Amino acid sequence: MAIQVLNGLVYGALLFALASGLALMFGLRRIVNFAHGALYMLGAYVGYTASLQFGFWAGLAVAGLVLAALGVVLDKAVFRPLQHRDPLTTLLVTFGLALIAEDLVLSVWGNDTMSFAEPQQLAHTLSLFETTFPIYRLAIVGFGAAVAIGLVLWLRFSRVGLFVRAASHDPVIAAVQGVDTDRVSALVVAVSAALAGMSGVVAAPLMSLAPSMGADILVDSFIVVVVGGLGSLGGAFITAMLLGQINVLGVVFMPELTSLLPFLLMIGILLWKPTGLAGARL
Amino acid sequence: MNSLLAFENVESGYGNARILHGVSFVIAPGESVAILGRNGVGKSTAVNTMLGIARLFAGDVYIQGRRTTSLRHYTAARAGIAVVVQGRGILPNLTVRENLILGGAANRRGHWTLERVFELYPVLAERANSAGTALSGGQQQMLAIGRALMANPDLLVLDEPSEGLAPVIIDEMAEVLRRLSADGTAILLIEQNLTLVERVADIFHVLSKGRVVEHGRTEHTSAADLQKHIAI
Ligand SMILES: Nc1ncnc2c1ncn2[C@@H]1O[C@H](COP(=O)(O)OP(=O)(O)OP(=O)(O)O)[C@@H](O)[C@H]1O
Numbered sequence: 001m002a003i004q005v006l007n008g009l010v011y012g013a014l015l016f017a018l019a020s021g022l023a024l025m026f027g028l029r030r031i032v033n034f035a036h037g038a039l040y041m042l043g044a045y046v047g048y049t050a051s052l053q054f055g056f057w058a059g060l061a062v063a064g065l066v067l068a069a070l071g072v073v074l075d076k077a078v079f080r081p082l083q084h085r086d087p088l089t090t091l092l093v094t095f096g097l098a099l100i101a102e103d104l105v106l107s108v109w110g111n112d113t114m115s116f117a118e119p120q121q122l123a124h125t126l127s128l129f130e131t132t133f134p135i136y137r138l139a140i141v142g143f144g145a146a147v148a149i150g151l152v153l154w155l156r157f158s159r160v161g162l163f164v165r166a167a168s169h170d171p172v173i174a175a176v177q178g179v180d181t182d183r184v185s186a187l188v189v190a191v192s193a194a195l196a197g198m199s200g201v202v203a204a205p206l207m208s209l210a211p212s213m214g215a216d217i218l219v220d221s222f223i224v225v226v227v228g229g230l231g232s233l234g235g236a237f238i239t240a241m242l243l244g245q246i247n248v249l250g251v252v253f254m255p256e257l258t259s260l261l262p263f264l265l266m267i268g269i270l271l272w273k274p275t276g277l278a279g280a281r282l
Numbered sequence: 283m284n285s286l287l288a289f290e291n292v293e294s295g296y297g298n299a300r301i302l303h304g305v306s307f308v309i310a311p312g313e314s315v316a317i318l319g320r321n322g323v324g325k326s327t328a329v330n331t332m333l334g335i336a337r338l339f340a341g342d343v344y345i346q347g348r349r350t351t352s353l354r355h356y357t358a359a360r361a362g363i364a365v366v367v368q369g370r371g372i373l374p375n376l377t378v379r380e381n382l383i384l385g386g387a388a389n390r391r392g393h394w395t396l397e398r399v400f401e402l403y404p405v406l407a408e409r410a411n412s413a414g415t416a417l418s419g420g421q422q423q424m425l426a427i428g429r430a431l432m433a434n435p436d437l438l439v440l441d442e443p444s445e446g447l448a449p450v451i452i453d454e455m456a457e458v459l460r461r462l463s464a465d466g467t468a469i470l471l472i473e474q475n476l477t478l479v480e481r482v483a484d485i486f487h488v489l490s491k492g493r494v495v496e497h498g499r500t501e502h503t504s505a506a507d508l509q510k511h512i513a514i
C-alpha cells in the first residue's frame with residue numbers, strides 16, 4: 001500500500017513536469033499544445049542516443065538542450081503565428097506536428113523496442129516498508145519536486161519570472177511597460193519543451209521507448225492542466241499528485257475503472273468548479 | 283526634428299474602421315500638452331496608434347524624432363515614452379512592488395528608482411507587498427504613475443488619469459504632474475477634466491471625430507471656451 005502511494009508520487013512527478021510546461025505555455029500564448037507529448041517522446045529518443053555515447057546524465061542534458069532549441073523554433077514558427085487564430089486551428093496544427101514527430105522518430109530510430117538503462121549510481125533498491133523500492137523511482141519524485149521548486153523560485157523571484165507572470169495575465173500591458181513578450185514566450189516555450197524532453201528521458205528507464213509513448217501521457221497531462229485551472233502551476237501540481245495516486249490506487253482497488261478514473265475526476269471537478277481547482281492563473 | 287513625439291496626418295483605427303482621419307501634433311522636450319475631446323472621439327486611439335495597438339493606415343508617427351514604421355507595443359517605453367493607460371492597467375497578480383519593477387522593464391537608467399517612487403508616494407511603500415489591485419482607486423493611480431516613472435521617461439503620457447477619482451486626489455495628482463513638468467519631463471495629458479488640464483498643460487489640442495479641430499495655449503483660453511469642446 002505505502003509502496004503504491006510512492007508509485008503514485010512517481011507518476012505524479014512525471015505528470016507535473018509535463019503539465020507545468022503546458023500550463024505555462026497556455027498562460028502566455030493561450031495555446032493548447034497537442035505536440036507536447038511528442039516533445040516528451042523526442043526527448044526520450046534524443047537522450048537515449050546521446051546516452052549510448054556519453055552516459056545517462058549527458059543524455060538528460062542533451063535532451064534538455066536540444067528540446068529547448070526546438071522549443072524556440074516551435075514558438076517562432078508555429079505558436080506566434082497561431083496565437084490569434086481560433087483554438088481549432090491550433091489543435092489541428094499541433095496535433096499534425098505530433099504525428100509528424102512520431103513518423104520522424106519511426107524513420108530515424110525504427111520500430112524496435114529500445115530500453116534505456118537508469119544511471120548506475122541510482123540502479124539500487126532501498127528497503128522500505130518491509131519490501132524493496134528502486135532508488136531510481138525515488139529520484140524521479142525528486143526530479144518532480146526540483147521542477148516544482150525551480151519553477152516557483154524562477155517565477156516568484158527572478159525579473160524574467162515577473163515578466164512571465166505579467167505577460168500571462170495581460171500581454172499588452174506587459175509589453176507597453178517595455179517587455180518584449182515574444183522573447184518571453186520563446187523562453188517559456190523553450191523551458192517547457194526542455195522539461196518535456198527531460199521528463200521523457202527520466203521516464204524512459206521505467207518503460208521501453210516507443211513512438212507512441214508521448215500520446216499516452218499527454219491525455220493525463222491535459223487532464224492535469226484542465227482540472228488544475230488552465231495556466232495555473234499550483235493547481236497543476238495538486239492535480240498531478242492526485243492523478244498519480246488515482247492511477248496506482250485505481251489499479252489496486254478498482255482495476256476495471258482505472259482508465260476511466262482520470263476522466264471521472266475531471267468531470268467531477270469541472271462540475272464543481274468550472275474554472276478548475278486554482279481558478280486564477282499563476 | 284528633435285521632438286519627443288509627433289503625429290503627421292495620422293489615419294488609424296481598428297480592423298477596417300478608421301477612427302483618426304489625419305491627426306497631427308508635436309510634443310517637444312519639456313512641453314506639457316493636453317488632448318481634449320468628448321467620449322469616443324479617438325483620444326485613446328491616438329495613444330493606441332503609438333503603442334502599435336491600433337492599426338496605422340496612413341501618415342507618420344515620429345518617436346524621438348525618428349519616423350517609426352514598425353510600432354511594437356514596447357517601442358515607446360524603450361524610447362523613453364511611458365504611458366499610463368486608460369483604466370490604469372494595474373496587474374492584479376503582481377504586488378505593488380512588482381508592478382513598479384515591471385515599469386522598469388525598458389531598462390532606462392535615470393533619476394527614478396523604486397526608492398524614489400516610494401519617496402514620492404510613501405503609501406506605495408507601506409503597501410508594497412499588497413496585490414496591485416487591492417489599493418484604492420487613488421492609490422492605484424499613484425501606482426500607475428509611479429510605474430510609468432520607473433521607465434525614466436522623457437515623455438509621460440496619461441490617458442484620462444482623473445477618471446473616477448475624487449477632486450482632492452485630482453488636486454494631488456495635478457501637483458505631482460506640475461512638479462514633474464518643472465523638472466523637465468514632458469507630459470501628454472489626455473483628459474476631459476478641465477481643472478487638471480488648466481493646472482498641468484501649456485498647450486492643448488481638441489480632438490473631434492478623429493480630427494484636431496482646435497489648438498492653442500491654455501493660458502490664452504478661457505475655461506468656458508475649453509469647456510465647450512468637452513461638454514456634451
Ligand atoms: N479595440 C477596439 N476595436 C474596435 N473599435 C474600437 C476599439 N477601441 C475603441 N474603438 C472605437 O473607436 C472609437 C474611438 O474610441 P477611443 O477609445 O479612441 O475614444 P476616446 O476618445 O478615448 O473615448 P473615451 O473618452 O471614452 O475614452 C469608438 O467609436 C470606439 O468604439
Ligand SMILES: [Mg+2]
Pocket residue numbers: 325326327368441442
Ligand atoms: Mg479613451
